Amino acid sequence: MEWRKCYLDVILVPLGFLITGGYHVWLWHKVRTQPLTTIIGTNAVGRRFWVSAMMKDNDKKNILAVQSLRNAIMGSTLMATTSILLCTGLAAVISSTYSVKKPLDDIIYGGHGEFMLALKYVTLLTVFIFSFFCHTLSIRFINQVNILINTPQDCTSNIVTPEYVYKLLERGLLLNTVGNRLFHIGLPLLLWIFGPVLVFLCSATMVPVLYNLDFVFESGKGKFEDGNIV
Template structure:
């Protein structure tokens, strides 16, 4: 039957992506319930601390604030530029008459390389890199807002409060993180051009890499109640 030619492509690759999504759902749950076991949980309150400390002594720490926000924006700019360049390259390949499937036969290891499947592979890659680009550009916008509003006068009538600045900074950091994860997750999918088996094992390897980066040893019994007991500095 016709669908059997796409069997490995429609089973292994979606399974790998489901594992990747399931890992991030589990990571989010752990960051909320046991924050001290993950890097995201430990750093969740960092933007709030940072904003309060900077606002408290803005005249002396203005250079630190500008440099810190600039570094974040430069990182997002680099990733956004890389993503859009890859998108342009993929668009050029899709529109070209050259076919990468001619040198690879259809089999179990390399999967199917018909026109439909090749088009699907490039479309998925293009979508992931494009969403990574959008997340990074949105992140740059929020960080720019923080950079400007950080120096507005803080008084009782001002609508730009430390809570508002913290929300903007958290959105910028979150979008930067999502953009990075989309970019890194799309890298194994590039290997899908050569076959679904190698893509599946690459996605598993990416989950292992993420796990070693996201989770910290020790303090596994520390819960959200322990974290809420940490005092915050006052602006």
Template sequence: MEWRNYYMDVMFVPLGLVMIIAYHIWLWHKTRTQPFTTTFGRHAHGCRLWVPTMTKDIDKKNLVAVQSLRNLIMGSTLMATSAILMCAGLGAVISSTYSVKTPINDTIFGAHGKFMVGLKYAILLTMFSFSFLCHTFSNGFLNQVNILISTPQHVNSLVTSEYVTQLLVKAILLNSVGNRLFYSALSLILWIFGPVLAFFSSMAMVLILYNLDFLVGNNNTGIAEP
């Protein structure tokens, strides 16, 4: 029966999305309350120390600063390119699917009517598009940092190391959000072949991200943040 097929999609796919969202809410909470237990907290702390170190003696460290920012820009550009290519690929699949009027997953569990196929691709396109948008904004902030970090530091200057640090933190935050949207969309790609696969893929993604985001042992939480 068709309602049973829709029931699987309604249960498994939102459950997988809630699992990913709940994990990132918990990650944000841990990063705010115990920053040195997560890679994000330590990375943010390092950025707040890195910018003043670069600006303090920029004449000797300008090459290091430019190369470091260039690597960040290249990584963000690669992810933005991958996201927009995924959008183009999904658009091509949608066109070919509806041109032959045949769903591509007739033999897979879950709903596979025209509406559900369109909904799947619409959600995936939205997530990849927002991932591309976040990486584009991140590149914009990184380009500003790349220019402003070499600005001479004066007492009355509006371009301070604190301002450059804020721009860098915003760029890294947008880059992280874009990456997580991209990873979540990759796990949802299996929804095309059935909601059960999408659920287990989301579960596997959370386990992988947990091992990447949290640090085990030597978590010095007594260090004060700058």
């Protein structure tokens, strides 16, 4: 009997995650093969030139560099704080005995048993914890860049190079992107509390929205290799 109640959860929730996961695999492939067709790849190319320009003329642009990196740190801090607050709220709900944990059985499809409820909240908690973890690591890398980008080049030209600082910045911003995507995945999971149908619909709707945010052109025209657009 419990299986009959949970069959929609077993089918629709994995299908929704499969749609979202398939899109991100395709996005990763595009970033690797045709980076200039994506926002992620285009921004990465721009950041490479930005780091080089900041370090080359550091005496005049050091304040601009620090302010730009500070804004990135503030964004990661905001998302990390939001993620850990959601984790705290979910932990409070899980440990409570209030009826808020029990959905309205008459109007919501899917399983409502104790195991299914526990699975929903634990999955949500795990996603937001990993989002918090990624954002905190992002802050760590960007803080390193904040110091190294102002290093005098005449003293450490062979150690702290623009390429090294750029790689640190890319790691930090990549972790920020991963943390944001995990946070976005938490939206369909929040709707899972009210049934698996909403999870599938939200996942299917999120893909075209992310596509319009992630891609610059519909077809790739160039690649970026060794500092040149080909």
